[in-house]
Amino acid sequence: MIAAGRAGAAAARSIAEACRAVLLTTDPIEKAFAARAVARRWRQSGLDHRFDVVMPDDPPRPDQPELLPPNRMPKRGRAGSERSRLAMLHALAHIEYVAIDLAFDCAGRFGAAMPREFVDGWLGVGADEAMHFVLLDRRLRALGSHYGALPAHAGLWEAAGKTRDDLTARLAVVPMALEARGLDVTPMTVARFEAAGDARSARILTRIYTDEIRHVAVGTRWFEFCCANDGQPPAERWQSLISRQFRDIVKPPFNDSARAQAGLTLDYYGTLAALTSSGQTSSRREREGQNSTSG
Numbered sequence: 001m002i003a004a005g006r007a008g009a010a011a012a013r014s015i016a017e018a019c020r021a022v023l024l025t026t027d028p029i030e031k032a033f034a035a036r037a038v039a040r041r042w043r044q045s046g047l048d049h050r051f052d053v054v055m056p057d058d059p060p061r062p063d064q065p066e067l068l069p070p071n072r073m074p075k076r077g078r079a080g081s082e083r084s085r086l087a088m089l090h091a092l093a094h095i096e097y098v099a100i101d102l103a104f105d106c107a108g109r110f111g112a113a114m115p116r117e118f119v120d121g122w123l124g125v126g127a128d129e130a131m132h133f134v135l136l137d138r139r140l141r142a143l144g145s146h147y148g149a150l151p152a153h154a155g156l157w158e159a160a161g162k163t164r165d166d167l168t169a170r171l172a173v174v175p176m177a178l179e180a181r182g183l184d185v186t187p188m189t190v191a192r193f194e195a196a197g198d199a200r201s202a203r204i205l206t207r208i209y210t211d212e213i214r215h216v217a218v219g220t221r222w223f224e225f226c227c228a229n230d231g232q233p234p235a236e237r238w239q240s241l242i243s244r245q246f247r248d249i250v251k252p253p254f255n256d257s258a259r260a261q262a263g264l265t266l267d268y269y270g271t272l273a274a275l276t277s278s279g280q281t282s283s284r285r286e287r288e289g290q291n292s293t294s295g
């Protein structure tokens with residue numbers, strides 16, 4: 001029986017036991033510290049490259065925040081008011097909390113069939129996500145709130161559940177679609193915080209943004225590794241995996257330069273984008289047509 005938290009992480013002998021200990025930790029700060037401790041032990045060769053326990057399919061969650069389906073989440077506004085900025089930071093903290101689990105699940109669930117560097121990559125990502133969580137929770141506390149004070153999105157673990165038997169699908173969806181979507185929207189969020197005079201939060205989000213480019217790159221690297229092993233063209237494989245269940249995650253506007261830095265080139269999402277943006281372009285033309293008529 002593996003304990004959770006930092007004690008569980010310290011008692012683990014294998015990488016799988018250590019990842020499982022992180023996933024079983026509910027308390028957010030404890031999870032973040034356990035994650036950092038496991039990543040450190042792995043870097044210092046303190047854990048065996050052995051996959052002797054399974055990862056929990058549905059990691060336990062703390063009592064707070066209350067998890068709500070997306071359609072019951074309160075509207076959070078556009079970072080103009082302090083309330084909407086708190087709601088935004090809280091939503092981001094929740095994403096990072098779940099991202100810790102996504103990284104350690106990826107290493108512990110799929111690592112056995114992969115080279116050692118695969119675990120190196122995902123534990124590095126997991127350590128980053130833990131730091132992101134701590135930075136956001138600290139910022140929330142400085143603003144008189146904390147992680148858990150507001151409801152949070154219940155659906156973030158869904159992508160993990162739907163791809164728990166298929167590493168290629170997991171990589172296509174989690175880093176290469178969900179995290180890549182983060183790259184598309186974060187510059188605008190940073191600008192909103194700056195416009196509202198909240199430079200501290202803007203700096204935290206900028207740091208997260210830089211790290212997330214690396215996370216998408218780790219995902220793309222291993223996705224292409226899997227495709228090469230299976231003799232499949234990566235862009236086509238990605239499109240077919242995304243079109244099946246996750247088509248709505250991939251939508252413009254895209255941050256092409258951040259995506260390109262992460263190795264996620266237009267040949268991946270260009271065709272999917274063209275389908276969506278041709279619809280957008282025609283509706284924009286209609287709007288512009290209306291404007292010019294009225295002008």
Ligand SMILES: [Fe+2]
Nearest residue numbers: 096099129132
């Ligand atoms: Fe993150």
Ligand SMILES: [Fe+2]
Nearest residue numbers: 099179212215
């Ligand atoms: Fe990330």
